[in-house]
Amino acid sequence: MEIFTGQNLLEFTERFKTNEDCKEYLAILKAESDYKCLKCAHSSCQNRKDFARQCNICGHIESATANTLFHKVKFGVRKAFFICFEMSTSTKSLSASYMGVRYGITEKTARYFMLKVREAMSSSGNFPMDGNVHVDEFVLGGKEKLVEVMMERKRKQ
Numbered sequence: 001m002e003i004f005t006g007q008n009l010l011e012f013t014e015r016f017k018t019n020e021d022c023k024e025y026l027a028i029l030k031a032e033s034d035y036k037c038l039k040c041a042h043s044s045c046q047n048r049k050d051f052a053r054q055c056n057i058c059g060h061i062e063s064a065t066a067n068t069l070f071h072k073v074k075f076g077v078r079k080a081f082f083i084c085f086e087m088s089t090s091t092k093s094l095s096a097s098y099m100g101v102r103y104g105i106t107e108k109t110a111r112y113f114m115l116k117v118r119e120a121m122s123s124s125g126n127f128p129m130d131g132n133v134h135v136d137e138f139v140l141g142g143k144e145k146l147v148e149v150m151m152e153r154k155r156k157q
Protein backbone atom coordinates (compact mmCIF):
# COMPACT_ATOMS: atom_id res chain seq x y z
CA MET A 1 0.00 0.00 0.00
CA GLU A 2 1.17 3.49 -0.75
CA ILE A 3 1.04 6.23 1.80
CA PHE A 4 -1.07 9.05 0.49
CA THR A 5 0.94 12.18 -0.16
CA GLY A 6 0.17 15.47 -1.79
CA GLN A 7 -2.53 18.07 -1.60
CA ASN A 8 -4.75 17.04 -4.44
CA LEU A 9 -8.33 16.88 -3.25
CA LEU A 10 -9.51 14.85 -6.23
CA GLU A 11 -6.85 12.22 -5.65
CA PHE A 12 -7.69 12.16 -1.99
CA THR A 13 -11.39 11.76 -2.75
CA GLU A 14 -10.63 8.96 -5.19
CA ARG A 15 -8.46 7.17 -2.66
CA PHE A 16 -10.86 7.43 0.26
CA LYS A 17 -14.30 6.76 -1.12
CA THR A 18 -15.82 4.98 1.84
CA ASN A 19 -15.39 4.54 5.57
CA GLU A 20 -14.05 1.09 4.74
CA ASP A 21 -11.27 2.57 2.61
CA CYS A 22 -10.23 4.70 5.56
CA LYS A 23 -10.33 1.81 8.01
CA GLU A 24 -8.27 -0.32 5.67
CA TYR A 25 -5.72 2.48 5.46
CA LEU A 26 -5.51 2.71 9.24
CA ALA A 27 -5.24 -1.06 9.54
CA ILE A 28 -2.34 -1.20 7.11
CA LEU A 29 -0.55 1.61 8.90
CA LYS A 30 -1.08 -0.14 12.20
CA ALA A 31 0.25 -3.38 10.78
CA GLU A 32 3.56 -1.63 10.21
CA SER A 33 4.12 -1.26 13.92
CA ASP A 34 4.43 -4.06 16.43
CA TYR A 35 1.22 -5.48 17.75
CA LYS A 36 0.62 -5.72 21.44
CA CYS A 37 -2.73 -6.83 22.80
CA LEU A 38 -4.23 -4.16 25.02
CA LYS A 39 -5.68 -6.78 27.34
CA CYS A 40 -3.06 -9.46 27.71
CA ALA A 41 0.00 -7.93 26.01
CA HIS A 42 0.38 -10.88 23.66
CA SER A 43 2.22 -9.98 20.47
CA SER A 44 0.43 -11.86 17.72
CA CYS A 45 -2.96 -11.30 16.17
CA GLN A 46 -5.23 -12.09 13.26
CA ASN A 47 -6.42 -9.46 10.86
CA ARG A 48 -10.16 -9.47 10.44
CA LYS A 49 -12.23 -8.62 7.39
CA ASP A 50 -13.55 -5.51 9.10
CA PHE A 51 -9.93 -4.34 9.48
CA ALA A 52 -9.92 -4.95 13.21
CA ARG A 53 -7.22 -7.05 14.83
CA GLN A 54 -7.90 -9.93 17.15
CA CYS A 55 -5.48 -11.24 19.74
CA ASN A 56 -4.45 -14.86 19.17
CA ILE A 57 -4.49 -15.65 22.87
CA CYS A 58 -7.37 -13.85 24.55
CA GLY A 59 -9.46 -12.93 21.51
CA HIS A 60 -9.59 -9.23 22.33
CA ILE A 61 -10.68 -7.25 19.29
CA GLU A 62 -9.09 -3.91 18.52
CA SER A 63 -10.94 -1.96 15.85
CA ALA A 64 -9.09 -0.20 13.06
CA THR A 65 -9.81 3.16 14.65
CA ALA A 66 -8.93 2.16 18.23
CA ASN A 67 -6.01 4.19 19.59
CA THR A 68 -6.18 6.61 16.73
CA LEU A 69 -7.48 10.09 16.31
CA PHE A 70 -10.52 8.56 14.64
CA HIS A 71 -11.65 6.45 17.55
CA LYS A 72 -15.37 6.82 18.19
CA VAL A 73 -15.91 9.77 15.92
CA LYS A 74 -19.66 10.07 15.66
CA PHE A 75 -19.73 11.42 12.14
CA GLY A 76 -17.76 8.65 10.43
CA VAL A 77 -14.12 8.07 9.82
CA ARG A 78 -14.23 9.26 6.19
CA LYS A 79 -15.51 12.69 7.16
CA ALA A 80 -12.84 12.81 9.83
CA PHE A 81 -10.18 11.98 7.24
CA PHE A 82 -11.43 14.82 5.08
CA ILE A 83 -11.39 17.26 7.96
CA CYS A 84 -7.79 16.27 8.71
CA PHE A 85 -6.88 16.60 5.07
CA GLU A 86 -8.43 20.02 4.85
CA MET A 87 -6.81 21.19 8.07
CA SER A 88 -3.41 19.97 7.00
CA THR A 89 -3.55 21.33 3.48
CA SER A 90 -5.17 24.69 4.13
CA THR A 91 -2.95 27.69 4.53
CA LYS A 92 -5.68 29.52 6.40
CA SER A 93 -6.89 28.83 9.85
CA LEU A 94 -10.27 27.19 9.61
CA SER A 95 -13.12 27.97 11.96
CA ALA A 96 -15.31 25.36 13.56
CA SER A 97 -18.45 27.01 12.21
CA TYR A 98 -17.08 26.88 8.66
CA MET A 99 -16.05 23.25 8.97
CA GLY A 100 -19.40 22.38 10.51
CA VAL A 101 -21.22 23.77 7.51
CA ARG A 102 -18.85 22.11 5.05
CA TYR A 103 -19.11 18.68 6.60
CA GLY A 104 -22.66 18.69 7.89
CA ILE A 105 -21.80 18.45 11.55
CA THR A 106 -22.50 20.80 14.41
CA GLU A 107 -20.08 23.56 15.22
CA LYS A 108 -19.52 22.01 18.62
CA THR A 109 -18.65 18.62 17.12
CA ALA A 110 -16.35 20.28 14.61
CA ARG A 111 -14.62 22.28 17.34
CA TYR A 112 -14.05 19.22 19.49
CA PHE A 113 -12.61 17.14 16.68
CA MET A 114 -10.46 19.98 15.33
CA LEU A 115 -9.03 20.47 18.79
CA LYS A 116 -8.01 16.81 18.89
CA VAL A 117 -6.38 17.13 15.48
CA ARG A 118 -4.48 20.26 16.49
CA GLU A 119 -3.30 18.67 19.71
CA ALA A 120 -2.08 15.65 17.83
CA MET A 121 -0.33 17.84 15.29
CA SER A 122 1.31 20.06 17.83
CA SER A 123 2.63 17.18 19.86
CA SER A 124 3.90 15.20 16.90
CA GLY A 125 7.63 14.82 16.77
CA ASN A 126 7.83 15.51 20.45
CA PHE A 127 6.31 12.57 22.09
CA PRO A 128 5.56 11.64 24.73
CA MET A 129 4.53 15.08 25.84
CA ASP A 130 2.94 14.20 29.10
CA GLY A 131 3.61 10.51 29.49
CA ASN A 132 -0.03 9.80 28.88
CA VAL A 133 -0.47 9.96 25.16
CA HIS A 134 2.03 9.29 22.52
CA VAL A 135 1.56 10.24 18.95
CA ASP A 136 2.69 8.43 15.88
CA GLU A 137 2.27 10.48 12.85
CA PHE A 138 1.77 9.19 9.45
CA VAL A 139 1.71 10.82 6.12
CA LEU A 140 -1.66 11.49 4.64
CA GLY A 141 -0.74 14.11 2.11
CA GLY A 142 -0.31 17.82 2.26
CA LYS A 143 1.98 20.68 2.94
CA GLU A 144 5.57 20.15 1.99
CA LYS A 145 4.64 16.66 0.84
CA LEU A 146 4.19 15.75 4.41
CA VAL A 147 0.88 16.12 5.99
CA GLU A 148 0.24 14.54 9.22
CA VAL A 149 -2.67 12.72 10.48
CA MET A 150 -2.01 11.14 13.71
CA MET A 151 -2.43 7.98 15.57
CA GLU A 152 -2.50 8.48 19.24
CA ARG A 153 -1.95 5.57 21.45
CA LYS A 154 -2.71 5.68 25.09
CA ARG A 155 0.21 4.19 26.84
CA LYS A 156 -0.72 1.32 29.09
CA GLN A 157 1.76 1.75 31.85
Ligand SMILES: [Zn+2]
Binding pocket: 037, 038, 039, 040, 041, 042, 055, 056, 057, 058, 059, 060
Ligand atom coordinates in the same frame (compact mmCIF):
# COMPACT_ATOMS: atom_id res chain seq x y z
ZN1 LIG B 1 -4.84 -10.66 24.22
